[in-house]
Amino acid sequence: MSQGIDYGNLMHTAMRGLIKTVLKRVSETGLPGAHHFFITFDTREPGVEIADWLRERYPDEMTIVVQHWFENLEVGEDGFAITLNFGDAPEPLYIPYSAIQTFVDPSVEFGLRFESSDEEDEDPAEIDAESIEVEPEDEPHHDADIVSLDSFRK
Template identity: 45%
Template sequence: MATEYLRYDKMVENALRGVVREALCQAAERGLPGSHHFYLTFRTNDPGVQIPDYLRGQYPSEMTIVLQYQFYGLEVEDDKFGVTLSFNNAHERLIIPFAAITTFADPSVTFALQFQPLSSQEGPTSMEEIEEEVTEEAERQAAKAGGAKQADDGKMGQVVALDSFRKK
């Protein structure tokens, strides 16, 4: 039987994505103070990424956007954000799931986070899925402990094959 472990690495990744979410929420509500600006690198081919086809053609695997002076309509949801940026004097709407982000940086304060893309990892990808996995693991461990206790108390029955009692 394989030993199962709590996936703290995934929990930490998800918690740090919450930092990105909160920074974007504050920027959406109040704008970017002082010299703050964000560099966000994301995987363009991840599920849920919505960008114009010509941008996907230019950036088939990864793209970096800058939120500094000219960004519009920044909207942040639990699992993604949307923003309108200007590309060659044309405004384009981008929708980017947090799971697609590989790097977040605010150079004005020398802060950066680097992520493993959630969509390419096995296992849970949201905080709810992580909590569900942790709860299920705790229940499995409790059931194992309860079964072992019953066996130790001698209260569990023993299965005997009836063939051993039959005359041949």
């Protein structure tokens, strides 16, 4: 029998799949409305491709903004490529999804934060449940109405 279900890794895979889906849609149709992204990634992660001068300036992590000017957004299975403007100099980047530390869309107050591998190794039983924040609902919860499908059959 296996050691158990690794919910942490499953959750990270699902969240990275969400990022991939969002970026794919943006690559096909552009950014809708006021949406824009702050993406922080680990520049030391294998597979990250950035200019040497950017790696020197950001040796550990870097945050990019995908908003007004970006080109060549190509979304792949393991990461995405994008060209961004740094001081009027276009620079191509390749960022594996595994390098992403945070993904935030402030226009809708949405954000994802990935734990570092050190934090992932933490025993799940030791995680403080108080650290999980849940937004309160604005409207009171109402029980769902249960409708029998038989009422729609002829």
